[in-house]
Amino acid sequence: MAGSAERNSAQVIRDEAAKLFFERGYDATTLRQVASAAGLKVGSLYNHIGSKEDLLQQIMGSVIDELLERVQACVAEVESKDPVDRLQAALAGHLTFHAERAQQVFIGNAELRSLPQEARENVVKKRAEYESFLAALVDEAGKAKLAEVIDSKIHVYSFVAQATHVAGWYHPGGRLSLNEIVEIYTRLALRELNVADADERAVGKALAK
Missing domain, CATH: 1.10.357.10 (Tetracycline Repressor, domain 2)
Structure with a gap:
């Protein structure tokens, strides 16, 4: 179950980031905005990305x-x-x-x-x-x-x-x-x-x- 939750969280992060990159542009989007859209704290993002x-x-x-x-x-x-x-x-x-x-x-x-x-x-x-x-x-x-x-x-x-x-x-x-x-x-x-x-x-x- 934990592995499934991790995969789901990673997909949510990618999906929300894609929306923000599309709407605002990559350079204008911050990881804080991505975390907020994904319902996570910024620190939690680093469990999935570098x-x-x-x-x-x-x-x-x-x-x-x-x-x-x-x-x-x-x-x-x-x-x-x-x-x-x-x-x-x-x-x-x-x-x-x-x-x-x-x-x-x-x-x-x-x-x-x-x-x-x-x-x-x-x-x-x-x-x-x-x-x-x-x-x-x-x-x-x-x-x-x-x-x-x-x-x-x-x-x-x-x-x-x-x-x-x-x-x-x-x-x-x-x-x-x-x-x-x-x-x-x-x-x-x-x-x-x-x-x-x-x-x-x-x-x-x-x-x-």
């Missing part, structure tokens, strides 16, 4: 880990061996995660410069590993002659930019549901790869969880 920089690294590193885990799970659930189906599932998970975790996505893009060099390099490495996972899926579709791949790495940069863009403007209850947004952006991604039946594949697909 410094404010360490807290920022935890947020940025964990969000990439969770993104990779989510997208890998989406791909694993695909029963079809069709590589485009696998890529489409990955894109749905990718887009959904960015829409649902917009604050962490913003922090990851805006505050990378605030990390010390070693921590920054670690986050950049994690990002590269995630992008390589997506690129491998793109390459699989290309090798199967189901997609026209110009450069898998550049295609992935496009997909990442699209999802980051969605994170910047999506709000629940807007003109389009998240499911509809995922469907549209997935269709655009498949069209970019010149998948012959891109529209038919995209329409009606369930939202990845």
